[in-house]
Amino acid sequence: MERDEEDAIVADIQSHGYRRIAIQSSNVSAAARLCTSLQERFRSSAESRDFYVLGDVFIGSCCTDVIAARRCNSDYVIHLGDSCQSFVESPVPIRLSFDRTAVEGNRLCEYLSANLSNYHYDRLLVAYHPSLHHLVDDLAQLFSNSGTPTFIAECRDRVGSSSDETDHAGVFCGRRVFCYSTEKGKIYVTNDQWLTGDKNTLVVFITTGAGITEDHLALSSAGCQFHVVRIDNHLMHYNVMDNHADNLRLRRYHKVEKVQEASTIGILVIARTITGSTALRRALARLLEAKGKRHQIFSVNCLTEAKLANMPNIDIFCMLSCAESVLSLPDELARRVVYPFELLVALGCIDWSTPYEFDFVKLLRHIPDVDTSNKATANSGEIRRLQGNGAIQPQLDSFMETLQDNSKRTFGGVDPSEGLSNEPTILPGFHGIASRYNHETHG
Numbered sequence: 358m359e360r361d362e363e364d365a366i367v368a369d370i371q372s373h374g375y376r377r378i379a380i381q382s383s384n385v386s387a388a389a390r391l392c393t394s395l396q397e398r399f400r401s402s403a404e405s406r407d408f409y410v411l412g413d414v415f416i417g418s419c420c421t422d423v424i425a426a427r428r429c430n431s432d433y434v435i436h437l438g439d440s441c442q443s444f445v446e447s448p449v450p451i452r453l454s455f456d457r458t459a460v461e462g463n464r465l466c467e468y469l470s471a472n473l474s475n476y477h478y479d480r481l482l483v484a485y486h487p488s489l490h491h492l493v494d495d496l497a498q499l500f501s502n503s504g505t506p507t508f509i510a511e512c513r514d515r516v517g518s519s520s521d522e523t524d525h526a527g528v529f530c531g532r533r534v535f536c537y538s539t540e541k542g543k544i545y546v547t548n549d550q551w552l553t554g555d556k557n558t559l560v561v562f563i564t565t566g567a568g569i570t571e572d573h574l575a576l577s578s579a580g581c582q583f584h585v586v587r588i589d590n591h592l593m594h595y596n597v598m599d600n601h602a603d604n605l606r607l608r609r610y611h612k613v614e615k616v617q618e619a620s621t622i623g624i625l626v627i628a629r630t631i632t633g634s635t636a637l638r639r640a641l642a643r644l645l646e647a648k649g650k651r652h653q654i655f656s657v658n659c660l661t662e663a664k665l666a667n668m669p670n671i672d673i674f675c676m677l678s679c680a681e682s683v684l685s686l687p688d689e690l691a692r693r694v695v696y697p698f699e700l701l702v703a704l705g706c707i708d709w710s711t712p713y714e715f716d717f718v719k720l721l722r723h724i725p726d727v728d729t730s731n732k733a734t735a736n737s738g739e740i741r742r743l744q745g746n747g748a749i750q751p752q753l754d755s756f757m758e759t760l761q762d763n764s765k766r767t768f769g770g771v772d773p774s775e776g777l778s779n780e781p782t783i784l785p786g787f788h789g790i791a792s793r794y795n796h797e798t799h800g
Contacts, residue, residue: 358391358437362454366435367398369452375433376404379426381411382437391437419681421516423447423630440487441570442512442531443679444632444718451516455487458565460588462495465563469499469586472595478559478582482551484510484532484574485563489588497537508534508551528716530577530680556580563588569681575602576713606713612673612695616703619672621651625694627660627678633717634677637697640724641675648704662689675700680715 370378378395382388388410399406411425419441426434426449434451445451473481481503483496490512500507510532527534527547534551535543551558560578563586564571575583579602587594616622622645624638638654645652653671657664665674674694676683683696697720701707706723707714714720 358387358454359457363391363394366452366454367395370395370399370406370433373433373450374404375406377407377409377429377431378433378435379409379411379429379431380435380437381422381425384438385410385412387437391435419443420628420631420679421445421447421451421453423449423451440512441573441679441681442487443628444528444531444716445516445628445630446632446634447517447630449517453487453512453514453516455490455512455514457491458486458488458588460489460492460591462492465492465588465593466495466499468593468595469561469563472586473559473561476559476582476584478505479557480551480555480559481505481507482510482529482534482558482560482578482581483507483563484529484560485512486565486568486570487512488565489563490514497535497543501537501539506536506551508536508546510534530574530715556582558582559584561586565589569685572601572605572684573680573715576605577715578602579606579712602713609696609699610702610709612692613699613703615673616675616695616700619650621653621670621672622700623668623671623674624652624654625660625674625676625678626654626656627658627676627682629656631677631679631717633721637717637721637724638677640721641697641700644704644706644724660686660690662687665690665693677717 369375380388380392382391392408392410395408407429409429409431411422411429419439420443421434421436421440423434423445426447432449434447434449436451436453438454438456440453440455481500483500485493485496493509493511496509500509510529511534512532527545529548529551533545534548535545536550537543558578559582560574561584562571562574565588571585575598583598583601585596585598587596624641626634626638628634642652642654653668655668660676665671675697676686676694677697680696683694686694695703696715697717698707698714701720701723702709702711706725714723
């Protein structure tokens with residue numbers, strides 16, 4: 358961590374009087390170094406402070422583990438490394454500290470100007486990888502007098518502050534969007550001002566290498582021109598990727614038909630603290646009930662293929678997590694998992710041509726209010742026909758009745774009688790010294 362970044366964190370702790378500070382990072386060594394440094398800097402303080410290093414339990418390292426922070430009763434969380442920029446419901450403020458990519462701001466701005474002059478567009482939206490957040494002021498100055506409406510999607514380095522958007526109206530992929538002028542400075546804007554989905558809008562993403570964030574932004578800006586600037590070992594590469602979003606969409610949309618044919622859908626709750634997660638889970642459950650599809654809800658931390666394989670009655674899973682966790686799933690998991698947007702497309706709530714949306718708050722607006730009052734409940738004992746592949750599924754009285762017989766499971770080690778053909782019986786013991794066993798054969 359850079360010294361000026363650590364100084365800002367120390368100033369934050371001192372000015373607000375934080376006493377229990379939690380540090381999270383996928384790099385435990387980096388978290389331990391910061392913890393040691395902060396302890397040294399506050400050793401002579403009159404007020405005692407406790408510092409904790411949190412283990413990362415999510416699929417990726419991009420989400421802040423608010424639940425783990427609650428367990429140590431922390432009042433301030435420091436998240437080190439990359440961030441997916443998801444909005445989270447946190448009772449305490451979160452400080453996001455990004456790794457910095459070594460690149461000169463002036464050189465990057467000159468490279469951008471030279472390449473952008475070769476393309477035609479009416480509006481420009483610039484987004485960047487969190488590791489380039491320290492160059493946001495350089496980018497703002499570059500486009501301040503460009504003559505073309507230019508917007509910058511700014512990474513948030515704080516969560517839980519008063520600046521967080523409540524309706525997410527001025528947000529692109531979790532980043533707050535602003536335009537900049539030398540007279541007025543930063544002016545934060547709303548979505549309709551940069552017109553995502555318009556072919557006259559150019560979205561430029563500046564990154565430090567191929568990654569999931571690139572796919573996230575491409576899907577969210579489908580219909581726009583999409584260009585990527587990659588910085589690799591001080592070398593810069595400009596790539597036109599206008600068809601990238603369409604290719605990603607086609608690859609992911611093949612699972613929409615699986616959802617339509619499914620009779621039982623599992624809802625995987627991974628990141629429970631993302632804003633809107635609980636409301637979306639409940640809305641999806643009501644919607645599936647109204648569509649005649651059975652659903653089961655699972656709360657999972659580390660998702661593995663073995664966990665999915667032990668639920669063979671689930672036709673397909675809908676995963677409630679941040680966009681980058683979903684897009685980074687390995688193939689063996691991805692083939693059985695869809696994102697809420699794809700589920701809503703399959704159920705007819707969202708049109709196929711609509712640009713991808715990963716924000717739970719915005720997805721909730723696409724789900725109609727459904728009345729399930731005259732639907733059979735899970736406790737009615739009624740047998741009914743479900744939509745999908747036409748299977749007859751019973752509505753059972755209790756959770757235990759939904760469990761498979763152990764002989765049909767892929768994992769049977771929980772049965773204490775596994776492998777025993779006869780029930781064991783207790784025999785009285787004998788006296789003396791044993792010389793052989795009765796079942797032994799003698800030559």
